[in-house]
Amino acid sequence: MRLATVSHADRTTAAVLIDDVWRALPATDLSAFLAAQGVARAAGLAGAALDGAVPVLPLPAPAKVICCGLNYADHIRETGRELPSFPTLFAKYADTLTGPADDVVLPPGLQVDWEAELAVVVGATLRHADPDTARAGIAGYTVANDISVRDWQYRTLQWFQGKAWDGSCPVGPVVVTPDEIDPAAGLDVVCRVNGEEVQRDSTRTLVFDSAQLLAYISTFTVLRPGDLVLTGTPGGVGTAREPQRFLADGDVVETAIAGIGALRNTVRLKG
Structure with missing residues (x-):
């Protein structure tokens, strides 16, 4: 559905x-x-x-938007880190989200990077859930791009200030229920910039899958229907390239996940 x-x-x-x-x-x-x-x-x-x-933006008012960083093995390796024992989590506000075809508008002069992601939509109240309970509490899956402002992200050890710019995280276009798709079986996650493929991986290679993430998060905070959990991005981000590459004004970012659909967003860097 x-x-x-x-x-x-x-x-x-x-x-x-x-x-x-x-x-x-x-x-x-x-x-x-x-x-x-x-x-x-x-x-x-x-x-x-x-x-x-x-x-349009499918979930305009989630109470919680929680994101997992460093969750694909190749992306972890390109950052020079070891595989984690626990999820690396950070939060966004609902103001961060924007629609599947909306422009991403940010000030000029920033290091703006792409991060294609599978997002999980919570469908039941979860607190101290085990993975099986968490899996049963998934309403569905959608596409996200955690577009990040790298120069702000790396000002400190905390990522929040580079991850929570208003209108910077496209989501959509639809939410597909778990009876139709199974990320554990492998869904291709792809990002293209101006038609050039810059990221491709399978959700089969996630270190922590959707149910594990929801169960872990529910240990310290309650999750409710409509909350959104982003599961992390594959390798291929601009900041890890040699030389580094960032998005420019007018760049078109396409983010697609097999079985769900695609986002198509134009970056507008203006004062």
């Missing part, structure tokens, strides 16, 4: 895709729908067809 927040007739609504037609769900967006109804009821609550609906 595919779920989204769509724009239709100058408003947004949660929607479910049935027979290639978006049908309205009883909420203004998918964040509100998951909090109130849960993913299991989506098909039964489908309403009118939404001709011309366009997917």
